[in-house]
Amino acid sequence: KNQVEQSPQSLIILEGKNCTLQCNYTVSPFSNLRWYKQDTGRGPVSLTIMTFSENTKSNGRYTATLDADTKQSSLHITASQLSDSASYICVVSEGDAGNMLTFGGGTRLMVKP
Amino acid sequence: DAGVIQSPRHEVTEMGQEVTLRCKPISGHDYLFWYRQTMMRGLELLIYFNNNVPIDDSGMPEDRFSAKMPNASFSTLKIQPSEPRDSAVYFCASSEQGRRSPLHFGNGTRLTVT
Secondary structure, eight states, X not given: OOOEEEEXXXXXXXXXXXXXXXXXXXXXXXXXXXXXXXXXXXXXXXXXXXXXXXXXXXXXXXXXXXXXXXXXXXXXXXXXOGGGOEEEEEEEEETTTOOEEEEOOOEEXXXXX | OOOOEXXXXXXXXXXXXXXXXXXXXXXXXXXXXEEEEETTTEEEEEEEEETTEEEXXXXXXXXXXXXXXXXXXXXXXXXXXXXXXXXXXEEEXXXXXXXXXXXXXXXXXXXXEO
């Protein structure tokens, strides 16, 4: 069964600090891996999309890595801001069309001043 | 572009009533998805359309749920009759053709069935 596991479930950090969120997956056949940010009361917003051949992708202070051999990904947030407080969802796409998505349970991040 | 637009933002109804959720996708997007999000189960795909045609509805919980896409700019998700266990946030998302195309989500409809 295709699964996406994220850790930790929740995290509290101080403003200005860095943090790393983890994602392990067993989805096959792999198409791509996506990270989404979901603010409270809003829909998820795409941060990065990585295919099998890409091992790192940045979007501002967000940097995602992918190790397709170990089926692991991480999302690193640099110099955190209060607005980074949100849930971060790892999503793995399978198949040729890439339309079948398996969602992780998310990591809830709180950045405190 | 205004993004994916969903209505209503909140819906409170009594068990047994019919509920209709609405979605306007981003113009030019070929795919439209309906998701349900709960604390216990996270985001679950209910159904998706390609060029207005339903492709996979295997995630629709049961016959009480139905979805339509009469044209490229409008879709509905209907629950009849509604039950308390249907309480959740329902998201509509759209995307362009292509495996690397990101999903663009609306801000959801929070449904409460009492």
